Amino acid sequence: MTGSDAPAGFRAEARAWLEANFPPSLAYRNPVPYQNDAAFAEADADWQVWRDRMAAQRWGAPGWPVVYGGAGLDAGDVRILAEEMARIGAFNPMKMTGYTMLGPTLLEYGTDAQKAAHLPGIAAGRVRWCQGFSEPGAGSDLASLQTRCTDEGDHWLVEGQKVWTSGANHADWCFALVRTDTSAKQRGISFLLIDMTTPGVETRPITLISGSSHFCEMFLNAVRVPKDNLVGRINEGWGIAKRLLQFERDSLSEGRGGGASLLPLARERLGVDAQGRIAEPDVRARLIRHAMRVQAYNLTRARIGAGIKAGIPGDAMVPVLKNLGSDVAQDRADLMLELLGEQGLGWTGQGYGETEIEAARQWLHSRAFSIYGGSYEIQNNIAAKRTLGLPDAPVRK
Amino acid sequence: MTGSDAPAGFRAEARAWLEANFPPSLAYRNPVPYQNDAAFAEADADWQVWRDRMAAQRWGAPGWPVVYGGAGLDAGDVRILAEEMARIGAFNPMKMTGYTMLGPTLLEYGTDAQKAAHLPGIAAGRVRWCQGFSEPGAGSDLASLQTRCTDEGDHWLVEGQKVWTSGANHADWCFALVRTDTSAKQRGISFLLIDMTTPGVETRPITLISGSSHFCEMFLNAVRVPKDNLVGRINEGWGIAKRLLQFERDSLSEGRGGGASLLPLARERLGVDAQGRIAEPDVRARLIRHAMRVQAYNLTRARIGAGIKAGIPGDAMVPVLKNLGSDVAQDRADLMLELLGEQGLGWTGQGYGETEIEAARQWLHSRAFSIYGGSYEIQNNIAAKRTLGLPDAPVRK
Amino acid sequence: MAVLTEEQALLRDMAAEWVADRAPVTALRRMLHEAPGTGYDPALFADMAAMGWAGILVPEEHGGSDFGFVGVGLILEQLGRTLVASPLLSSGLVGVSALSLGAGAVQQAAWLPRIATGEAVVVLALEEEGRHDPSRIALAATREGEGWRLVGVKAPVPDGMAADAFVVAARVAGDGRDGIGLFLIPSDAPGLSREPLARIDGRGAARLRLDRVTVGDDAMLGGAETGGALLDHILDRGRAGLAAEMLGSATQAFETTIDYLGTRTQFGQLIGSFQALQHRAVGMYAELVLTRSAVEAALAALDADSADAPMLVSLAKALAGETLHRVAREMVQMHGGIGMTEEHDAGLYLKRAAVADATWGSSAFHRERYGRLAGY
């Protein structure tokens, strides 16, 4: 990828369309994860235009079958499209929970009816999903969940509480893990789709240290769910969830190497010396190391992507990439704060520019990268066991 | 300690004596741990002069009672003496295994007869000791040792094998852990003093990656040991050994912050820029961080020393200091190698200066700092449990 | 812990007890909620002043106790534990230092007694909306008749909304450290206006605007040639005090985390028994040990007026910044999701880490300064 050649084929097509249709006002502005919920984005007129154009082009779910709202592109063209978007700081507006997590899971495990019912709305960015997995006190030990789901003959009856349900307050639907057998741990869990408008579903936002509230508590009080909304078989939801979590980790590590280069900001805020070097040697050394790791990380994503295209499985890399992605993104947020100095500490109000406020919020939010989607520690445990084949620690189960 | 005042009292006395008696040729040349054995040092005429002067002055064991060959100084004066030695790059030539480990242990646990028999020889630097603890295959799990010691009425009979016995090939005596009860683990271990000239004791040097051979295998074939050579009571040697290992860790972390500053070498080898700064920014940033950590480490040793003097116990710090000491010393060795570039890679022969060869050997040797005397991992385990009070990991015993 | 005199130990114990009783983290939350214009709880500060803390560095002839930097460090460390917001550092240490080191007898007599009683707050107005660099001050002070005219903006000014007077660092000549003058300016001076800044740690700070503020020659602290050196002295005292406060915050964040590791269960075992977390905890503890040594040495060097004080101060501030950042991050990480919520204390320590680190030079600034002072 030297960028020196003129593009041809699908790359040329994608580039032309993106240049004609992507609103420049949005460049490099998404994802803004600490407030990356639909309600925020939809308040932006350009964002709406962009979503609708992408929906019409079917490039919000470029690799999905046409019958389910996708464009049916092959993996190579999907990658080219992503590269061309990254080139100009564009993004996929459909890339929310439904698209990154539930979509691929339904494609693998859903019935034809479930796929037809749910995928087109996701591909068009019209139906918002949330993930009802975590429960209070469970933390990383997901399988200890307690939300009960009982078979009432013509429907399921669900009773319990979820937490860390991202975007639940704006979501139309929820995919949830529920306990259908209390005598087993993993083997007593099922995977259920719940309409958020069902009576008995209530949500309450949790305020985070970054000031945003896209996480919620979700209360399920005698919620009646149609029998058809079970994905896979009863008590086999844990396997589906593990697969879905792979998609999640994968989507979380994507884009971590993104964002505009810190170089212009660094030159502006730190100044340059007589040799044209950034004037503060200590910060400069850290900026260089960061730039190198970002490039190596992005080369790694490209390499693994090319391998997958050629049939080399990339699953073993997923937990490692998740942690590397958190690292580079947190490092970037740290450096941004360092560059801004006193101007990077603003919470609201006058005295601070929009980017300055955003840098502070983003820095606070970045600490979550190594917690959600499976913590840093959990990823390391998984990688030690599955990727490296190291022996099990004698953990009491 | 600003150094601006003229010294008074014991400090003045120590400074004057040291300046008059310490051979300048030895300044900053000890410890050279990778070859820090008596055989090496004794080949140096100045080293012999220095040892004999220190022995006559009784400052080789400054804090020990006069009756056992010490100078009977109080803790404050002992520290002043150490500071004055550090000031001119001097060192204590008696500071070998016998002095740092066995001496304080005998002072606590030995009989009067044992103290009278062994301490004066150590204080004068005339009797060399080695430590017979580790065994093949035991690694960090010291208490799994197998060397058998049986009571034959008028003597002990010892049979087994030791390894990592530092300086065994030059030692006169050995303090060893032996198994006197096979039905218990820790509670079946005793602490024994063995004359290395006893029939059945054989040693074989182990060559290390740094090319030195101060570690040995030690074979004990039907070795007869007098009954009086047991320190403490039978089967209670593990407690004594743990205490001795604290002395060892403590002595290992001592002096880790020492050595001449890297600054002159760095300025010479890297050059300086127009502003007088070391010319390579990346290496310079690392040198600065290293200098800061060395100073903080030395301040910490001084602070804890002052606390101990005032009756604040320092035991909880020992494992933490051991690891910090390894870190700074390894970091120093790394930086030395970096500064020398291609000239830091010599093994022997022409083309390399003496300091250059020594830097390479010292770098290789420095990797052992975090292994011997209780590995980095073991120190962390101890500190987690004893210093921080964290709960036990569910390790199978 | 340093070896303390009996008086020092008493002071520390009194501070620890007061903080636990009167100013736990809930007091900070209450202050954030009530949002007084000062950015701290005036009742709490009055309480501190009544105990003599506001005057702890004020000479005895001006009504203080002149207790020294090790002493004030002991209090600041305890305040740091629960993130107490107060002008003890900005005024009681930095303001007092500016006046003690640079002001004439008249100004000292006018301000120091009132600072000691807590009636007056005098703070340093230094930063100019960017990265800390005292040698690059731009706010212009130009000669006007027998006095000076100052024009420009200062922000952030810690505790600037509560201040009764400012020590304003201004450019009087050339560039670099040598052309800096310090001016003592009352907050009601014509042409001076201020507005509050909302920062992530919720403490009081102001944006100060000087619109042709004119002052007489007697407003200048020190001389026009020595202002830069004087500023360094004042800053080093503030940095050492801040490092002590940061050490307290880091120590508390660490202890809270260790407690959590000993009570929280995951996968059927206490998370504190997981070896990877244990080793990271020991690593943090080691950093705290090093930081404490550096902080105590810096404070003692200031008390002794020793020549290596600037290096030791940079060592202390750099390590305090690195350590507080690291511990606060691990506090969030080891608490997991709950540590990211506004209702948990971890976020408060994290936010304070960022502000405290940036104040009067980040770790990066002080590593570089240490390197220059040491000849690297």
Add this chain to the structure above:
Amino acid sequence: MAVLTEEQALLRDMAAEWVADRAPVTALRRMLHEAPGTGYDPALFADMAAMGWAGILVPEEHGGSDFGFVGVGLILEQLGRTLVASPLLSSGLVGVSALSLGAGAVQQAAWLPRIATGEAVVVLALEEEGRHDPSRIALAATREGEGWRLVGVKAPVPDGMAADAFVVAARVAGDGRDGIGLFLIPSDAPGLSREPLARIDGRGAARLRLDRVTVGDDAMLGGAETGGALLDHILDRGRAGLAAEMLGSATQAFETTIDYLGTRTQFGQLIGSFQALQHRAVGMYAELVLTRSAVEAALAALDADSADAPMLVSLAKALAGETLHRVAREMVQMHGGIGMTEEHDAGLYLKRAAVADATWGSSAFHRERYGRLAGY
């Protein structure tokens, strides 16, 4: 692993098989014991040459296969696994690059076919007993009649005892990168002498003395103005190849360590089940993943003659140095005492890490170079 062509995959598999069969680490120990004057085992290198590896970058018209940098990287990576000593990198890659990029047709025809068969070894004589810095070459080449006279010392020269000719970098004018000339000088040139250097990795290196060696204008590669740029090109190829070799060494050191973690028992459990070691192992693996990406990208950029090759090469060499150092240290640490003994392989990887990192610029050098190239 990169997506390889069928030919490349075959080459890699052949190399892996050959290394396992013919050149395990015991072969290095045998060589160190026998200490041939070359610093490598000539029989093994003859074997490599017979398989066509010595000529893998030589153009087809000169008897090579011109297989490209990704291809030679695959071989070097396999050789790196067992620390095979050979002039494949110093001559087959660097020597060939100097001749291909800088030599005239006569010299190419004289040397390239003999390099391809393994008969001749041509290496770069660059360093001058200090830190790597190609812009500060001091060895003087002065005009003498129609040619040049060279005086000075070059050390270390990798595989310099075995070399039949040297590409000597010399100062022809001014200072900095612009006044550098490269001269092709046969090892039997009058005034040229050499002595072996004993380095910690045991491979062959020489100290070269040029005592008024005179050569004609035709000995100069490239021109007097472009020598510095030519040298950078040659070096970048060498660095990328070396990074591939280092990746192989690091990968093997890692795998050996992982195996040990899965078999060694302490305190009644496999040490690989200790969580602190597991997390450190995953950390190493992540570095290996990043390093592989950088190495493959650098080699591919050289094949494509792409403008970002210098940056990618510095990225690869820097990461390879950091990673090999880290993995070799952890190999020693995780093996404990046995890892420190001469009889264990860990020390061989550690020693090689130091030499390979320092060769043609350490990680520190390449981080700085990357930063300059990127505009930092």
